[in-house]
Amino acid sequence: MATLREVAAAAGVSTATASNVFNGTGRVSDAVRARVVETAAALGYAGPNPAAASLRRGRVGIIGVVLAEGLGYALGDPAAGAFLAGVAEVGDAADVGLTLLPVPPGRPDRTGPTARGLPTLERAIVDGAIVYSIEEDSPALPTLVARRLPLVAVDSPRDATEAPWVARVLVRDRDAAADAATHLAALGHRRVAVVVDRLTSAARTGRAPWSQARQATSSVIRERLAGYADAWRRAGLPLSALEVHEAGANSVEAGQQLARDLVTARAPVTAVACVSDVLALGMTQGARELGLGVPRDLSVVGFDDSPLAAQVGLTSVAQPLREKGETAARALLAALAGQPVEARTELPATLVVRGSTGPPAQGEAARPR
């Protein structure tokens, strides 16, 4: 591999001049420029080595996006896709690349500089990172904070690390979740299941008590659950009739499986509120498989209002996913540029009612209103 120095030598110019040729910077005469370019081609010079340039410049032109769950999993959720699209758009415009940093849950949380616990995060070549919706007990944020990287945390209100420079982007989904529960209560539902992928890093499945639900490691989940509960109480209904169930994973299959269990329960619910559209879709399909009509026998509410929801007519809580990504990216770029950054940005969320919710089948519960 030819180097800049070799090219410069062969072209009879200094490395400084050669560098200028390849960077468009500085004034170089056309004659010299042509000669350098030609020599480079002859030598098969591939252009400045990015790692070297980055070292020298002190910045690499790449931001990282930390995703829970591993890439395959994360990309399976259209919500993550929309978020990333927002990040990518802003990044593209600023000519900044994107590195995806998946952090599978449950990796041993080793600490100390010698332990190679999260090697990807510890050594990722990025100028800063956006940490997207990871669980609060994840070592990801502390690892990044230890690197003193400019950081934007999305959907994680609490900062366990106490790092003051970490900007936050949140969605006010607690209120929107409350709207969803209110909607169901108003329709006349009196026994409702709240479906989460899981409450802790451990993949469990089945009903969980509220005492446990309140301890969910993901703040997003906690907030949404709190929203449902708020509204339920406000409607004067007993929390015991708002069951929390873990599906074990955030996937259509997990939702489908859970639907079977839920529907065959002794006291079946008449509606389910899910923390993602993917789960909601699974519930819908599971219910239909068992011969139940949606919303006739089971009302289903999703979360995220991903493209999926509109496609299948799912009532869902809409959060501005793309905008969330854009906001996070803009905040990070601002921090990188040394500009002041909003420490905390809150985005709104709203309930979008579609065809998957309706009054419960008669006799099951009180009438609407």
Added chain:
Amino acid sequence: MATLREVAAAAGVSTATASNVFNGTGRVSDAVRARVVETAAALGYAGPNPAAASLRRGRVGIIGVVLAEGLGYALGDPAAGAFLAGVAEVGDAADVGLTLLPVPPGRPDRTGPTARGLPTLERAIVDGAIVYSIEEDSPALPTLVARRLPLVAVDSPRDATEAPWVARVLVRDRDAAADAATHLAALGHRRVAVVVDRLTSAARTGRAPWSQARQATSSVIRERLAGYADAWRRAGLPLSALEVHEAGANSVEAGQQLARDLVTARAPVTAVACVSDVLALGMTQGARELGLGVPRDLSVVGFDDSPLAAQVGLTSVAQPLREKGETAARALLAALAGQPVEARTELPATLVVRGSTGPPAQGEAARPR
């Protein structure tokens, strides 16, 4: 920012020893290790600078994945997600990170070292790259080839760059596309639309002549079209009754829009074969919107057999998406390790028949068989 040298000095050791502490490499006494670690913490040392380490090591531990269309667009297609999941899995296992390099189509194709045509690609900090299903007139592959990077091209059989070291991963989808057309012909369909997102970089919409279809810039599209045509001819049917239509984009909406146009045509088709599941889903929804039954009034075949297809019962051509990603990643890692690499790997594809295809409504065409 503290540096390794400063830490070493403060701890009273050489930089070599300090480096060993942070790399787990070499033998360092526990006493010294503890002292270094402690000093690092006191000084707020963030760990070795990745850019510097990469420069020194000569490798960065990251592979790039080049995606056409911009990230948002690419992630909207579940097929791309599945592919990426395969890449990520193999990458993860090898402790190699992933950088996404979106290449929006239609960017001016400038060349030469001074023109800053595709800055992201020209300066991406990667050890090698996987180029996924991009159009053949895209400057992306030449740009990367110019950097002499180890490369794996997925779904692009022709190598315009003549770079011998570019490995290829292909799916035999021509034959599978033929199976799809044969399936439709056998069901009795005599007038079928083939729906592509687009034939050239320019987003056009509407019917295109076969003369133009054969020139599609994407080899994947060309192959699939050729497959449909092969089978159609083999069934003894006239190519004029196999209409090629451009939807303008690879999205549900585009498919939906096209469905409206197709169905209201003078001589409506009784079946459509789409080059993606996303388009097929759009066609299905568009048809239903207009009161048409699927498959009663319109049979729909998708492509990719993405998770989507199974969810909505779409007949689709299954290609091993995840395996494709794994294969590509493995090939690249092998090349990076200096091992010999299969210059060309072909993966199979097969037709999966589900509920979206059936015989045409009576009177519309000949009987099945």
Added chain:
DNA sequence: TTGAAAGCGTTACCAA
């Protein structure tokens, strides 16, 4: 087990 020193390939300052 530890240290000295030689770069890795650039960029950017300042002077000519």
Added chain:
DNA sequence: TTGGTAACGCTTTCAA
């Protein structure tokens, strides 16, 4: 407009 040159922060022989 061009050239000299000093870093950028680290890893890695090789010798002690």
